[in-house]
C-alpha cells in the first residue's frame with residue numbers, strides 16, 4: 591500500500607491480470623472465453639440479464655473499471671452463476687461453471703491471497 595494512488599492502481603491491475611490468467615487456465619475448452627451468443631445458446635440474452643465472460647473481464651481490468659479485488663470477484667462469480675442459471679445441471683457448461691467457481695473462490699480466498707500479496711513489490 592503506497593500513498594501514490596497511481597502505483598496502487600497498477601499493482602491492483604497486475605494482481606487482477608495474474609488472477610484472470612490463473613482462472614482462464616481452468617477453462618481449457620474456452621467455454622467462458624467470449625460472450626455467449628443467442629446463436630449458440632437460444633434465448634440467452636432474454637434469460638441472462640447481465641452476461642459476463644473472461645474477455646469482458648480483461649477489458650474491464652484494462653479500462654480500470656475494478657476499484658477493488660471484490661469487484662473483480664463479483665464479475666467472475668456472475669459469469670459462473672449465469673452458466674448455472676441458463677444451463678441444466680447435467681450439461682458440460684453447468685459442471686464447468688461449478689468447478690470454475692470453486693477453483694476461483696479458492697484462488698481469491700484469504701489464505702491464497704496472503705501468499706500472493708506477500709510476493710508483491
Ligand SMILES: COc1ccc(C(=O)NC2CCC2)cc1-c1cc(C(C)=O)n2cccnc12
Pocket residue numbers: 619620621622623624625626627630631672673676677683
Ligand atoms: C463462448 O461460449 C461458448 C464457446 C464455445 C463453445 C463450444 O466450443 N462448445 C462445444 C464444446 C461442446 C460443444 C460453447 C460455448 C458456450 C458457453 C456457454 C455458457 C458459458 O453458458 N454455453 C451455453 C450453451 C451453449 N454453448 C455455450
